[in-house]
Amino acid sequence: MKIKKILIISGSHKKDGNTATLINWFCEGAKAKGIKTEIIQAASLKSKILGCTSCRKCQKLKEYNCIINDEVSLVLKKMIKSDVIVFATPLYFFAASAPIKAIMDRMFSLYKWDNEADTFETPLRGKTLVLIASAYEDVGLDALEKPFKLTADYTGMKFKSLLVPNAGVSGTLKKNVKVKKQAIGFGKEMGTKPL
Numbered sequence: 236m237k238i239k240k241i242l243i244i245s246g247s248h249k250k251d252g253n254t255a256t257l258i259n260w261f262c263e264g265a266k267a268k269g270i271k272t273e274i275i276q277a278a279s280l281k282s283k284i285l286g287c288t289s290c291r292k293c294q295k296l297k298e299y300n301c302i303i304n305d306e307v308s309l310v311l312k313k314m315i316k317s318d319v320i321v322f323a324t325p326l327y328f329f330a331a332s333a334p335i336k337a338i339m340d341r342m343f344s345l346y347k348w349d350n351e352a353d354t355f356e357t358p359l360r361g362k363t364l365v366l367i368a369s370a371y372e373d374v375g376l377d378a379l380e381k382p383f384k385l386t387a388d389y390t391g392m393k394f395k396s397l398l399v400p401n402a403g404v405s406g407t408l409k410k411n412v413k414v415k416k417q418a419i420g421f422g423k424e425m426g427t428k429p430l
């Protein structure tokens with residue numbers, strides 16, 4: 236499948252931090268392969284609720300979206316139109332940052348469940364889920380990766396990740412030429428290696 240559009244959701248509050256640096260390098264690589272990229276700052280989205288309230292009203296809608304009409308539901312619409320969805324996050328206590336988790340939970344509305352038949356439909360099937368993450372230490376990125384990989388498998392999405400341990404405090408990564416090469420290469424892969 237030819238990748239045309241990548242949606243990147245950043246879960247860091249740091250405009251010039253390690254997550255932003257990795258996203259910029261990744262986009263540089265992807266753009267070099269002619270892929271359109273769009274970056275969303277999860278923490279800046281105007282959201283009426285935090286995460287999913289489990290109202291399940293989305294299940295009664297014809298379309299795939301959350302009934303809460305806010306900027307998160309616009310992001311959900313963008314996910315449907317993208318070939319690749321990237322979650323980029325710093326490691327926070329061995330997990331994703333809160334803005335990322337809040338959006339992920341709203342993705343419940345991108346499924347239509349048939350509990351009796353034990354099946355579901357989703358427009359995410361066949362797309363690719365990418366995780367880009369960094370951590371100060373070299374412990375915990377595997378724990379962070381697990382829910383993303385499980386979600387991709389469950390949803391019928393392909394999965395790829397770029398995990399950067401020992402990234403230092405915010406802003407340090409900018410000087411790391413080895414990771415720069417790796418991240419640009421990872422972005423280029425979106426246009427070269429079949430997903």
Ligand SMILES: Cc1cc2nc3c(=O)[nH]c(=O)nc-3n(C[C@H](O)[C@H](O)[C@H](O)COP(=O)(O)O)c2cc1C
Pocket residue numbers: 247248249251252253254255324325326327328329330369370371372373374375402403404405406
């Ligand atoms: C609230 C908070 C929790 C963190 N938890 C961890 C952690 O569990 N393990 C770790 O190695 N680094 C941890 N870090 C460090 C960041 O994950 C790391 O510096 C990351 O590269 C920062 O990315 P950013 O510049 O985009 O914010 C934490 C930092 C903060 C502010």
